Amino acid sequence: MEFDRSIFKAYDIRGIVPDQLTAEVAYRIGNALAGYLKPQAIAVGRDMRVSSQMLFEALAAGIMDRGVDVVDLGMVSTDALYFAVGKYGYDGGVMITASHNPPEYNGFKVCRREAAPLSGSEGLDVIADDIAADRVEKSSRSGSIARRDISADFVAHVLSFIDPTVIKPFNLAIDAGNGMAGLILPPVFDKLPCKVTPLYYTPDGTFPNHAPNPIEAKNLVALQAAMKKTNADLGAAFDGDADRMFLLDRHGVALGGDMVTALVAENILSRHPGETILYNLICSRAVPELIKRRGGTAVRTRVGHAIIKPLMKKYNAIFGGEHSGHFYFRENWFADSGLIALLVCLELLSKAGRELHDILKEIDPYVRSGEINSRVADSEKKIEEVAAAFADGEADRVDGLTVQYRDWWFNLRPSNTEPLLRLNVEADNRGLLDEKVKKLLEVIRS
Numbered sequence: 001m002e003f004d005r006s007i008f009k010a011y012d013i014r015g016i017v018p019d020q021l022t023a024e025v026a027y028r029i030g031n032a033l034a035g036y037l038k039p040q041a042i043a044v045g046r047d048m049r050v051s052s053q054m055l056f057e058a059l060a061a062g063i064m065d066r067g068v069d070v071v072d073l074g075m076v077s078t079d080a081l082y083f084a085v086g087k088y089g090y091d092g093g094v095m096i097t098a099s100h101n102p103p104e105y106n107g108f109k110v111c112r113r114e115a116a117p118l119s120g121s122e123g124l125d126v127i128a129d130d131i132a133a134d135r136v137e138k139s140s141r142s143g144s145i146a147r148r149d150i151s152a153d154f155v156a157h158v159l160s161f162i163d164p165t166v167i168k169p170f171n172l173a174i175d176a177g178n179g180m181a182g183l184i185l186p187p188v189f190d191k192l193p194c195k196v197t198p199l200y201y202t203p204d205g206t207f208p209n210h211a212p213n214p215i216e217a218k219n220l221v222a223l224q225a226a227m228k229k230t231n232a233d234l235g236a237a238f239d240g241d242a243d244r245m246f247l248l249d250r251h252g253v254a255l256g257g258d259m260v261t262a263l264v265a266e267n268i269l270s271r272h273p274g275e276t277i278l279y280n281l282i283c284s285r286a287v288p289e290l291i292k293r294r295g296g297t298a299v300r301t302r303v304g305h306a307i308i309k310p311l312m313k314k315y316n317a318i319f320g321g322e323h324s325g326h327f328y329f330r331e332n333w334f335a336d337s338g339l340i341a342l343l344v345c346l347e348l349l350s351k352a353g354r355e356l357h358d359i360l361k362e363i364d365p366y367v368r369s370g371e372i373n374s375r376v377a378d379s380e381k382k383i384e385e386v387a388a389a390f391a392d393g394e395a396d397r398v399d400g401l402t403v404q405y406r407d408w409w410f411n412l413r414p415s416n417t418e419p420l421l422r423l424n425v426e427a428d429n430r431g432l433l434d435e436k437v438k439k440l441l442e443v444i445r446s
Contacts, residue, residue: 001028001134007107008128010120010416011306014098014107017051021106023058025131029108030062030094032130035137036123037112039091043148045073045081046096047180047241048203051106055096059108060145067139072147075203076154077180077242079337082115083157084150086333089113097180097241100213103206109241115333116313119306155187161329161340162347169193170346173232175223177212178204181238184339194346197230199223212240215325217254224252234349234356236342244325245338247345249356256370258283261321262290262363264341267348268319269294278308278320278328281399282371282411282424286364287321302399303413309334323424367433369425374444376421379414382444383421386412389443408436412444 003025007015013029015021034042042063046052052075060070073084078095085093092112098105110118118124172194176182182201189196199222200209210219214237227235227248235248247255247263255263258279265277269291276297279287288298301311301320305328308320312334320328327341328334349356376382383401390410393403400413400422408427415422421444427433 001131003028003131005128005132008120008124011117011304012107012109013124014101014105016104017055017106021055023054026055026058027062028131028136029127030059031066031136032062032127033092033094033110034063034066034068035130035135036126037092039068041069041071041090043071043073043081043084043088043090043093044096045076045078045084045093047205048075048178049096049098049103049106049205049240052096052205055106059094059096064143064145065136065138066143067141068143070143070145072145073150074147075180075183076150077184077339078109079243079332079335079339080150080154080184081109082111082333082335082337083154084148085111085113086115086335087150087153087157095241099241099243100211100215100239102211111335115335117306117309122306151184151187154184155191157332158188158337158340158343159191161331162343164192166350167192167194167346168350169195170233170349171195171197171230173197173199173223173226173230173235175199175214175220175226175235175237176201176242177214177219177238177240178202178207178209179212179238179240179242181242181339184242188339188343192346197226197232199226207240214239214244214246214254220246220248220252220254223248227252234346238338239325243336243338245327245342246325247342247356249360251357253357255360256284256368257321257323257325257327258287259360259364260325260341260345261323261327262287263348263359264319264321264327264344265291265296266294266363267344267351269296272318275318276315278311278315278317280308280322281402282323283321284364284366284368284426285409286366290363300398305336366426366428367430369423369433369437372423372425372437372441373415373420374423374441375419376444377419379419379421383412383414386440386443390440408432410436410440412440
């Protein structure tokens with residue numbers, strides 16, 4: 001059948017409903033997935049988006065027509081879907097979500113046994129080919145569908161990563177962004193002594209308050225105001241499907257995902273010395289430096305969960321973190337969970353008995369640009385121009401172009417979906433950072 005193949009991304013399936021992603025396409029995806037995995041049962045969860053129920057019904061029909069059973073998890077977070085696949089031994093799982101995208105979008109995050117992800121080059125490409133070839137198969141036996149409530153088991157699982165008895169009665173403000181965090185957080189914090197000021201906990205796929213994308217500063221304004229009003233010790237914000245978490249200190253300053261990675265690594269290595277921890281190459285130098293100081297082994301990786309999860313298994317890494325707010329745990333089937341990362345940070349702060357910003361001063365001596373996007377006509381050509389202009393540094397092509405100097409470094413990567421180059425720069429001081437960013441942008445945008 002004819003369909004917009006661009007909905008098949010590097011790490012998931014995502015598009016505008018119904019312009020790109022229709023019920024028929026969802027049915028075909030379910031049917032092809034069941035053929036690819038050859039499972040007995042596939043667990044399916046969904047977020048609160050307006051189109052999620054429709055896509056669930058179509059996807060489930062495609063799966064069941066192949067003779068495969070569907071386990072309906074209802075409305076859950078993405079990390080809860082991964083938990084269910086790992087905990088109960090399902091052959092595969094699908095989370096219906098478009099994460100942080102605007103309300104007209106939706107999509108599918110897909111995994112096989114033990115929450116191992118399917119990606120554009122492993123599994124999703126085969127599914128797209130089946131749809132393009134108009135392959136639909138129906139079994140003589142229709143699969144069944146059964147509802148399963150995983151909430152109690154999920155709460156017990158995430159709390160198993162900490163000692164709840166040491167958690168101090170923090171005053172927290174947490175923004176769920178009208179996403180799935182509004183459902184998963186209350187039963188967890190019911191078992192902790194923290195006082196929580198909840199923002200936008202009611203799931204609403206129209207996102208009436210702000211976009212469910214905490215990486216953008218404008219979407220943190222309401223949380224920062226609530227923190228100031230309640231004199232909160234900490235703030236946290238989750239994206240739409242609640243797999244990513246962003247932490248704010250008591251002054252309302254948002255931490256990058258790399259600094260949260262450092263905090264989680266600090267706590268984990270205090271209990272499990274000598275373990276291996278992964279970090280992606282956009283993370284601050286402060287991350288591998290801390291891991292090494294604490295006796296751990298630091299492994300640098302490319303960006304993206306479909307890259308990191310297999311490497312987590314390869315190195316049997318206890319933890320992995322990304323600058324984008326994804327945090328992976330070995331005892332979570334190597335899958336990511338922002339909620340677990342938040343709990344581990346609360347435990348660290350409880351045991352340290354010190355302010356978050358005081359801890360960060362000790363572990364983070366650097367300044368960073370944040371991600372700077374530039375629209376270019378030819379990404380590959382522009383990267384080569386930048387490489388030539390900064391040929392005196394130590395360069396690698398692990399993911400885009402990284403060039404390192406003694407007192408600063410940068411990474412320049414092409415977007416997977418747009419004609420954009422993404423620039424990240426870190427330096428020892430603000431003056432040096434501003435100077436190098438200016439020089440890089442002069443080359444990139446010329």
